[in-house]
Amino acid sequence: MVSATHYPFSAASDIVQIRNLSYEDPGVRALNNLSFNVARGSVTALVGPNGAGKSTLLRCMAALEQAFDGDISVDGIDVGEQARECHRRIGYLSDFYGLYDSLSVRQCLTYAALSQGLLKNAVSSAVEQTAQQLNLSLKLDTISKTLSRGQRQRLAIGQALIHTPALLILDEPASGLDPEARHELATLFSQLRAAGMTLIVSSHILAELDEYSTHLLVIRQGCIVENRALNSDSARAERIHVSVQWAQPVESRLVAQLIAPLGGVELVQTSAHEALFLVPPEPCARQALLSALVLGGLPVSAFEPKQENLHQSYLRIMQSANQKGDQQ
Template sequence: MLEVENLVYDYPGHRALDAVSFTIERGSITALVGPNGAGKSTLMRLCAGLEQPFSGHVRLDGADVHANPRAAHRRMGFLPDFFGLYDDLSVAQCLEYRAAAQGVPAAQRKSVALAAAERLEIADRLGQKAGTLSRGLRQRLAIAQAVLHEPSFLLLDEPASGLDPSARIGLSGVLRNLARDGMTILVSSHILAELEDYSTHILMLRQGRVVEHAPLITMGAVTERRVEIRLDFARPVVELRKRLIAIGNIEVLSCGSDEAVVVSDPDPIARAAMLASVLAAGLPLASFSPERRSLQDIYLARMKAAAERPPLRLVGPE
């Protein structure tokens, strides 16, 4: 869907993006995360064709975004972190004006505006001025403007910024619906718990470089090769780790006196055998459940590992 190849972008005295490469799959919702100054907003603007890279390429379905940005914009929607609305225009007027800017024929603008308003659940506000809307409704109007031309790829930079918890939940539902409708979405946010609700992939940036890009399902407790299981015991067990290891078919990841996280084969029969062996060893197993790491835990662990890696050394001729 979207291919980014060796993207480099410099500000005066500072390299914002350094050889960034990744591919976003069609139909995915990719969470773009990283500390302040990592290059997230710069990457968004480059992917949207609003900035020219120092080197590298951005391709949307094989077409170079920067070679023909107007053609790319017909297939993209973009909502920047700081967006503006015409406060004196009604919601309907804002949407119809945007439809005109996107080249929608005059006869279709009202229907296109109505469809976008219904999709974002603001059809009951069509006559209300944009300047009187709440923060959450303004955000919905801005997204409606970004998607009314039915883009195949949507970029959202901090869409939940400033929203209350109820509005964030509503936004999560909106993004899931857009993905179900066939849009591929790249969304940046500092609210990791919110991203976890709807994202399928994660793209981590640090100091202008990609730390990791992977499906979320492969970064949690469950993969094709292993399952992490939390074991809770009815009472503290002396030398619990040693007793678990002594069973012989258990890898212990962490252990306390009355709980442990172990690795099991994902096959249910093998998992049942492992649990049976724990009981057969006389351990007072009270409950067990899959142990899933949160997106925040994954993010912090990856960023810590990236910070501990030695910096790259450029080796040239003596």
């Protein structure tokens, strides 16, 4: 049971604090003056288009890349000044992880434990506990190259967390996994969070992130375009999605014209048979939207408020960011 493990932390409410972080590849600024905090005990979904700087940001946080400018603190440790100490407090899984194919699961976990500085008399129990957490207890003496892809992924995660880090950083952990294996990972991450661990997960599989994430961090072209809590009272108060279905095909141009006079109402997605609106949380806003559509002669067959999921939120954020970029 993962809940039996409790992860040692310092008292600060934010486990990660980043200020004015910039990183440059030759001729390209991959990260541009980023500043944000990560709440202790949270699961942050890091999302953005390819090339946005997600992997670079994670590697800087894990003390594997040296930033051009700015400061990173992880669990009270200055990453730039105390990289080795930072490594003891962080578990990191790259999107291109590696395993020793000729070693057994037990040997892989043992090697990871010793390399992270665990005392020899604590290694055996750490290996057994980690294998249990990852449902690999029956595979401890199996050579790693014979494992399934999902089992190999869990083993790689086990190597990253065997030293009970304060922060677990995962770059595309579900890439290439089948739906069942992705569900198992989502369950594991929820259990780790319940046990007190903080996670930052970068993934393009937004439906999977939606299962366990508590916070959303969106970056585009090396800049933050959104950083907020998910499903909190304050987040719910900011926006409500309303799904509307049409009994007959409707032109999106006509829908846009009808809602134009309504303050705070935005047409997020539309097709000939349905539309998705973003409206203020007050009931009167939904009433005004429905009245405008019906009085405008549109054949409304269904009108249903819906909570914004991660996929919808990401599309809305990127659409807004792209529009602002085009205007500059």
